[in-house]
Structure formats: structure tokens, C-alpha cells
Amino acid sequence: MELRLDGKVALVTGASRGIGLAIARRFAEAGASVMLSSRKEPALAAAAADIEAGSAGVVGTGQVAWQVAHAGDPDQADACVRATLDRFGGLDVLVNNAATNPHYGPLVEIDRGRMEKTLEVNQSGVLAWSQSAWRAxxxxxxxxxxxxASIGGLSVEPGIGWYNVTKAAVIHLTRQLAGELGPAVRVNALAPGLVKTEFARALWEPAEEVISRRxxxxxxxxxxxxxxxxxxxxSDAASWITGQTLVIDGGALSMPSGGVV
Ligand SMILES: NC(=O)c1ccc[n+]([C@@H]2O[C@H](COP(=O)([O-])OP(=O)(O)OC[C@H]3O[C@@H](n4cnc5c(N)ncnc54)[C@H](OP(=O)(O)O)[C@@H]3O)[C@@H](O)[C@H]2O)c1
Incomplete structure (x- = not known):
């Protein structure tokens, strides 16, 4: 079955690179109009141009736009949702993809500033953008x-504990919102394992072969x-799925050693 989003409008946060960019590209190829969002204008403009120039069926369609917004700022979420409605006339799909991890080390050593920044972007931000999309x-x-989310929200590992706590919260927030927003809106989550992006480079680059073998x-x-x-x-292929978190991790969580991100 071919998965399509023809006639749909999607908004993706953290869409200038990595997983967000790949999602935005895939959605555009599937026929959606896509609003890309992140903090840095030049990277966003380059990402939008890259999708428009190099993606099957997208060239010259004008179906990709971008808007600068900080994922942890509810006012900027509102502004970005409004810009999406102005540009494309609606909003059908919201992907809360942007996240941050400013602290590496034991959970007990994190300072309040980093704790709050992580919460603001990874957890409160997900709710704020969902509220904006729902209301507008x-x-x-x-x-x-x-x-x-992340498989870190389903497992315990050293170094990125607070980030993982926010990802566990995202998994529950997904269930809670699914209960509140259905039947009109389906709410699901993805829990990736280690993916080769900038965000996780320090984790995968030094040990790719060793981790892959496991x-x-x-x-x-x-x-x-x-x-x-x-x-x-x-897509409509998932029209009876809501409140779920799909693990995509190459099998990491199924192994006795558990998660790697
Ligand atoms: N990579 C992995 O191994 C992995 C594993 C599990 C889960 N994840 C999750 O997957 C998602 C995407 O991660 P990724 O690996 O693709 O990261 P990435 O390559 O570093 O990309 C992050 C994107 O988010 C944007 N961003 C960062 N902070 C932001 C903020 N405060 N407001 C708005 N945009 C912001 C960045 O652009 P600007 O800097 O221009 O804002 C960029 O577009 C995250 O939720 C992450 O937790 C990743």
C-alpha cells in the first residue's frame, strides 16, 4: 500500500536537519504541504530549498515553507501555527520533533538552568505546540x-538521565493527549534508538561498529x-492507532543489554 498525505498540511519542528528534515522531506514526497520550523533561519532556508530541489514530485510545487520558532516558546508556537494557516490554509499534521540535551552526566549533578531548559523544549514545548495546533x-x-520520544524514555542509562525523563514524559503525554483529543485527533509517538544525526554524534561516532554488532x-x-x-x-493507514509509542531501534530494546540512546 502506498502511504500518501495528498491535500494535507504538516508542520514539523526541528526540521532543518536530522530526523525532522527527513520527516519533512518524506511528507512532501507523499503529497503534503509542509511548514519547516527551527531556530536558525539560514539552515531552515537551506533545508526547504534542498527538499524542493531534490525530492521526487516536489520540484516547483511550492509546497514547502519555513518559519523560525523556538520549540520551548508558546508564543512562537502560536505564531508558527498561524503562519502555517496563512500559507497553506490549514493544519492536519503536527510533528513535535525538536528536542535538546544540554547536560551530560549524573542526574544528581544537573543544575536548575539546564533542568528547566530541557523540560521547556522537550516536554512543555510538546504540549504547547499541540495546544496551539488544537486551538487554531x-x-x-x-x-x-x-x-x-526515545528508547531512553523506556530504559535506564547513565549520562542522559534527565533527557530520558523528559522522553518518558513525552510517552505518557502522548497517551494522555490521545485520550483527550480523540476522536478528532490521533496522537502517537516514535521512540527511536541510536540514529546517525548531529544530535547523537558523540554517542555513535566513536563506537558505531561495536554498537552495530550488538x-x-x-x-x-x-x-x-x-x-x-x-x-x-x-497517514490514514494508521486511522485506528492512537496513544501508542512505536519503538524503532534495530532491535536494541529486545537485547538483554537494553537501550543504547
Ligand atoms: N538521533 C538520535 O539518536 C535520537 C534518538 C532518539 C530520539 N531522538 C529524538 O529525535 C528528535 C530529532 O533529533 P535529531 O537527532 O534529528 O537532532 P538534530 O539532528 O540535532 O536536529 C535537531 C533539530 O531541532 C532543531 N532544534 C534544536 N533545538 C531547538 C529549539 N529549542 N527550538 C526549535 N528547534 C530546535 C535544530 O535546529 P536549530 O538548531 O536551528 O534550532 C534541528 O533542526 C529529537 O526529539 C530527539 O530527542 C533522536
Whole structure:
């Protein structure tokens, strides 16, 4: 079955690179109009141009736009949702993809500033963008929300504990919102394992071979692995799925050693 989003409008946060960019590209290829969002204008403009120039069926369609917004700022979320409605006339799919991890080390050593910044972007931000999308469009026309969690939200590991706590919160927030926003809006999450992006470079680059050997599927994730699952969950093929978190990790969590991100 071909998964399509023809006639749909999608908004993706953190879309200038990595997983967000791959999702935005996949959605555009599937026929959606896509608003890309992140903090830095030049990277966003380059990402939009890259999708428009190099993606099958997208060239010259004008279906990709971008808007600068900080994922942790509710006012900027509102402004970005409004810009999406102004540009494309609606909003059907919201992907809460942007996240941050300013602290590496034991949980007990994190300072309040980093704690709050992580919460603001990874956890409160997911709710704020969902609220904006619901109020401005989805309460009336329905839709789908997809949140980027992590297998770190389902396992325990040293170094990125607070980030993982926020990802565990995203998994529960997904269930809670699904209960509140249905039947009009479906809300699901993805829990990736280690994916080869800038965000996780310090984790995978020094040990790619060793980690890959431990995984049942013998390789790390690529952003496209996550984008394909995102397209499924946001398409009509998933019309009876809500409140779920889909693990995409090459089999990491199924191994006795558990998660790697
Ligand atoms: N890579 C992995 O191994 C992995 C594993 C599990 C889960 N995840 C999750 O997958 C998602 C995407 O990660 P990624 O690996 O693709 O990261 P990435 O390659 O570093 O890309 C992050 C994107 O988010 C934007 N961003 C960062 N902070 C932002 C903020 N405060 N407001 C708005 N935009 C912001 C960045 O652009 P600007 O800097 O221009 O804002 C960029 O577009 C995250 O939720 C992450 O937690 C990743």
C-alpha cells in the first residue's frame, strides 16, 4: 500500500536537519504541504530549498515553507501555527520533533538552568505546540500529532538521565493527549534508538561498529528509518492507532543489554 498525505498540511519542528528534515522531506514526497520550523533561519532556508530541489514530485510545487520558532516558546508556537494557516490554509499534521540535551552526566549533578531548559523544549514545548495546533485548527478539522520520544524514555542509562525523563514524559503525554483529543485527533509517538544525526554524534561516532554488532539488525538508524514510520502513523493507514509509542531501534530494546540512546 502506498502511504500518501495528498491535500494535507504538516508542520514539523526541528526540521532543518536530522530526523525532522527527513520527516519533512518524506511528507512532501507523499503529497503534503509542509511548514519547516527551527531556530536558525539560514539552515531552515537551506533545508526547504534542498527538499524542493531534490525530492521526487516536489520540484516547483511550492509546497514547502519555513518559519523560525523556538520549540520551548508558546508564543512562537502560536505564531508558527498561524503562519502555517496563512500559507497553506490549514493544519492536519503536527510533528513535535525538536528536542535538546544540554547536560551530560549524573542526574544528581544537573543544575536548575539546564533542568528547566530541557523540560521547556522537550516536554512543555510538546504540549504547547499541540495546544496551539488544537486551538487554531485541529479541534475543528481533526488531524494527527506525532511526538518524538526515545528508547531512553523506556530504559535506564547513565549520562542522559534527565533527557530520558523528559522522553518518558513525552510517552505518557502522548497517551494522555490521545485520550483527550480523540476522536478528532490521533496522537502517537516514535521512540527511536541510536540514529546517525548531529544530535547523537558523540554517542555513535566513536563506537558505531561495536554498537552495530550488538544490534539484531546490525546497523544504526538513519533519519529515513524514522521518517518512514512517521509517514505511516500520520497517514490514514494508521486511522485506528492512537496513544501508542512505536519503538524503532534495530532491535536494541529486545537485547538483554537494553537501550543504547
Ligand atoms: N538521533 C538520535 O539518536 C535520537 C534518538 C532518539 C530520539 N531522538 C529524538 O529525535 C528528535 C530529532 O533529533 P535529531 O537527532 O534529528 O537532532 P538534530 O539532528 O540535532 O536536529 C535537531 C533539530 O531541532 C532543531 N532544534 C534544536 N533545538 C531547538 C529549539 N529549542 N527550538 C526549535 N528547534 C530546535 C535544530 O535546529 P536549530 O538548531 O536551528 O534550532 C534541528 O533542526 C529529537 O526529539 C530527539 O530527542 C533522536
Amino acid at each position: 485548527a485541529m479541534a475543528e478539522r481533526g488531524g494527527a500529532v506525532l511526538n518524538l 544490534l539484531p539488525l546490525r546497523r544504526l538508524g538513519e533519519p529515513e528509518d524514522i521518517a518512514n514510520a512517521a509517514l505511516f502513523l500520520c
